[in-house]
Amino acid sequence: MGRTPAGETRERIFGFVRERLLAGQPPTTREVQRAFGFKAVQSARAHLEALVDEGRLAKEPGKARGYRLPRRGGAPTVLVPVLGRVPAGSLEAAVEDLDGYIPFQSRRSPGKLFGLRVKGESMLDAGILPGDLVIVRKQADADSGQIVVALVEDEATVKILRKRRNRIELHPANPRYPILLPDPHEVRILGKVIEVRRTLDV
């Protein structure tokens, strides 16, 4: 076979491998070989190893389908359960009523996280719109000024936490909504909002 211009085939191979890796299906050396019509495995392998040398690919030597995308400081991906509704009872019981799972990059255990869909416009000025999905880290307390999910009168609500002497206040981020001053025994902090997601279109 005649040779192709320098670097051109390598670029196409990188694109091919990258697509496969992003789709979660690492290719084998021979799959690359076939995809590009090479008559020898080594032709594909030489390109792949060159890409590793260039730092554009990473690999686990000896392992089948061992090529990876070089991770520049990325945390692992976990699946976070999205709660359909938050019941009055324990948060653990809510696991029964799932809306599905969403991928999330975190070093934390997935059991310490949950997702929740936002209702109402009370957090508009904080850039949290109705229908947004918030990802929450479970914790029974939080610092003043942080955005939390609290259970008030059997309903989960997203608000800004303000701590006073013996009680807490739940502030909206929208002047048209009232500040909640719940009885200390009537409120429970479920966790702290650590991420906001909004889908604009499929």
Add this chain to the structure above:
Amino acid sequence: MGRTPAGETRERIFGFVRERLLAGQPPTTREVQRAFGFKAVQSARAHLEALVDEGRLAKEPGKARGYRLPRRGGAPTVLVPVLGRVPAGSLEAAVEDLDGYIPFQSRRSPGKLFGLRVKGESMLDAGILPGDLVIVRKQADADSGQIVVALVEDEATVKILRKRRNRIELHPANPRYPILLPDPHEVRILGKVIEVRRTLDV
């Protein structure tokens, strides 16, 4: 070895495999074996095959690392490249300057998507704050009213697209920012914003 309660180990194996698949690293039969301390490969394999029979996993028989997540309804998770900065040249060249990858649920090819970090407060009223991460579907055009990423004077900007006769307008969602009226030859639409993400805390 004593046996464990019915179905319990299987559930944990399913979780393990799913995590690995979502992280883009399909496990081998023996990796599952080691992860659960089985003394025989077949122990792991029996569970995996059972999960396939139950329809909870899919597989490509004979292939190394051939287990997959069955794709029914729910879209698969892909890793979307986050661009560090958007250069004047082609979008493809920007692949060189990556900020990492983020998991994203989509049926679309990962090559059609990219992530970008938002600068400035021009989209405040649309709930898009500085530092937010937008996920963008590559397309050279979009409908009027949609939020797009456009390249104006060698700089990527997130704005609301408005189409006029022979030109386009880029509207901010913040009255304190000006409407951009770029020369048709000086502007290029890179894609449409399909999701907004904001990290509040680690």
Add this chain to the structure above:
DNA sequence: TCCTAAAACAGACAAATGTCTGGTATACTA
């Protein structure tokens, strides 16, 4: 022109991995 490096090929070996056959022990149930 000669030299060097890149690109590709040929053929093989070795390791990783998928698959299979047969066996033991325990729980549940008819």
Add this chain to the structure above:
DNA sequence: TAGTATACCAGACATTTGTCTGTTTTAGGA
């Protein structure tokens, strides 16, 4: 109580896949 299904182990074989050595061809520069 016998039967059946599940969970697990032991050992082997076959395929897939990674890796290696050596050769040929061509582009581009000294």
